[in-house]
Amino acid sequence: MRKKVVGIPKGLLYHYYHPLWESFFGVLGFEVKISPDTNKKIVNNGIMSAVDEACLPVKVFYGHVLELAEQVDYLFLPRIVSVVEKEYMCPKLLGIPDMLLACLTKPPRVIDTTINLRNSHKQLDQALKEICTIIEVPLKEGLKAWQAAEKRQRQYEMYLQSGNLPPGLTFNPRGIPIAVLGHGYNIYDAYINMGMMEKLHDLGATVWTKEMVAPNIIDNFAGKLPKRMFWTFGKQLLGSGLYYLNNPQVKGMIFVASFGCGPDSMVGDLLERFAHRGNKKPFMFITIDEHSGEAGLMTRLEAFMDMIMRRAG
């Protein structure tokens, strides 16, 4: 019998959870089909299908889904509301399955289970049950696959935390440490950010990301704010940002946000204010959308790195 195919779009939360998702469906004996790296066709399809006001990563995600939709038996489009207690994802991620169902003409079977660990971690059991029902797998096998997948995910997160970039990106440990803060789907998608990481590497920077900071450090620094940050990624950005601002090794900070990103308009502004107060670390706010040009980005990165080099002497 032909293996059933589960399609996972290579956008948004894929950049955080791909080891978990891929190994979960893999262990269960499904063929996992991932959409290709973001390319011009995917971006164009996404721009055509999503509303103009959506942010670039959401548009790109539309493109990835359209790429996969007709080639798979199941489309993995979970509604990830919250992964940490008392925190949320961004509203667009909460609405993404409904947004896409409104756009797809003939969708395959969609795995649009809600994951909401905001009130209790136990909801995960419920969600797993639902997923197993949709893909017609006994719950027992599902749970076993989940455990194996979770282990893979932990290993991957530990790998990043020990100071590594995701595989495929060049890392130069002997450059000038620069914190590059942004959502994973922006900074790890080389098409979206126009190869920013490689460019920084070529300019002599060692890129440090929010994924390299241990969760307890993030919580510790984010906890210094008068009000807890309710977006999970917002909290990670603020916590790791404050940590890097306090770390004398870090010579500068680049904040990468998509145009129209709600959380980043708040988080980025707070970080910029904190950077300007106190020890005055160089801070650059880069906004990307589908109209961003590579030459403009290059000029800004070069200017930033020149300044850092001069300051470092």
Place this chain on the structure above:
Amino acid sequence: MKVTFPHMGNLYIVGRGLFESLGVEVVVPPPITKRTLKLGIEHAQEFACLPLKINVGNFIEAAELGADTIVMSGGIGPCRFGYYAQVEREILRDLGYQYEVIVVEPPDTHFSELLQKIKYLSNGKSIWQVARAIHFGWIKARAVDIVEQKVQKVRPREIIKGSADNVYRWALDKIDQAGDIKGVLQVQNQALRDLDDIPQDKDKPVLKIAIVGEIYTILEPFVNLDIEKHLGRLGVEVNRSIYLSEWVNDHLFFGLARMRSTKEARKFAYPYLRHFVGGHGQETVGSTVRYAHEGYQGAIQLAPLTCMPEIVAQSILPVVSEKEFIPTMTIYFDEQSGEAGLLTRLEAFIDLLYRKTDWKKENTK
């Protein structure tokens, strides 16, 4: 302590009534003008949504009048409004303003904290006095809404354009000034009588259009460029998905008062948008469905540019429009919005709806 709070449509009437009856000195920010907006744009971050920029302008102008304490509501996400107060405090701090910021977080998470804050603000008044002040604010909110809903009905039919708005403006002033419940109700009844007396063309074909979307944008005429007045003059009866008192009921009274609530709107959103997405995204979709059932000829979604929950709703509205047979249009507002452009879009939308409507059938309804 001189308390101030951000503007949002007629909220200042409720705010003033509430704080004054608590014996708190209150500074209502000057009405929003181009200057308010300019101050906001200058000092708030470029990518913030428009309400935040206007809030900042409000607070700067209130500080010029001596305000030193800000009271505003918070939130637990995922709409960015929940973090407004935090960012605004930092902006004001960097500008050198010495504001104390009191954030009233949603009662479902910290009820004791809410009571504590009210107690602090009211200088230790008893629960009974606090409840009475809240009730007074509520009566004012209801009066404003009752008069406004009547105005929305009269506007498209009045023979002399602007008569209903004259009564409306008068009523708002008088409700704001009224010092007791009796006074508020007197103004309310007088205004309703005056509105009835306005000469109207009762046989005129009138379109019914619903305004849905993000609460601040639909409640604040400065931001939406007085869209309701424009629609009224173009011969359209308008109904909004949220009125001030409904917001007060949902947020302060746990929906206890018997009236249209957002919970109901959310039910209608199924199966188009099956989960809440923060802000009023789900209500926008649900209200559009409800208005379609109620026979409205069209719906206009309003939101500040980059509003996340409304982008979700906007992505889904085309399907709602197709399945529920209700034409929809989305209008985003930011500091660049112009009145002429808005009018052109409204006229085009209304022309389309007039042509689409079977007036013979409408008249026999």
